[in-house]
Amino acid sequence: MTISLQEIEQRMSRFEAVCRNSGVKLTHQRIEIFREVAQTGDHPDAERIFQGVRQRIPTVSLDTVYRTLWLLNDLGLITTLGPPRERTRFDANLNHHHHFVCVQCGLTSDFYSDALDGLKPPEAVKAFGHVKTTSVEVRGICIECSAKGES
Incomplete structure (x- = not known):
């Protein structure tokens, strides 16, 4: 599923606003991790998000990706999919679907x-x-x- 540039920009704006309102620092790594989830419609797992972000930030760690994804989940910016015993997948589409x-x-x-x-x-x-x-x-x-x- 292709995500429109407008939808990605809306998701990024919401991300920035929620982080600022919550007192969460907008680090380069957090921005790129959220962008990786926000620009895809195929609900990537943490490993795939890590691989995508690592192309832009070679020093990012898998641990940082996991911690950031759970922070984004706690902030209500993404949701998780799938049974808890399988690899968790992440979704930035918060519209009912x-x-x-x-x-x-x-x-x-x-x-x-x-x-x-x-x-x-x-x-x-x-x-x-x-x-x-x-x-x-x-x-x-x-x-x-x-x-x-x-x-």
Whole structure:
């Protein structure tokens, strides 16, 4: 999924405002780590973010990337996806949306659906606690994997 330059600029502006309002320093490394997440629509994991940032800042460490990603998550600038036992993926799209996940290659793409947005959690969920947000994760085989004949 391609992210428009306007959307990236909006995300970067929000990032800067939230950091300033929270008293978080806008370091070069934090800016580049957030930019790496904000400019992609395919929900990269920390390792892929590290590889992308390292092309621009060769001295950045994987530890710095992880610490920054969790800081950004705590500030509400990104969210995490996927089960906690698998590699965590990060998403800078805070608009209400859903995900398609390819079970073969791991491709994760955003999609929007008024029908899914209207789904209400079942009453049984109240036994676990109060629902803050919902999203649907659809799992299947992406077009590229299908074309390769992977099933």
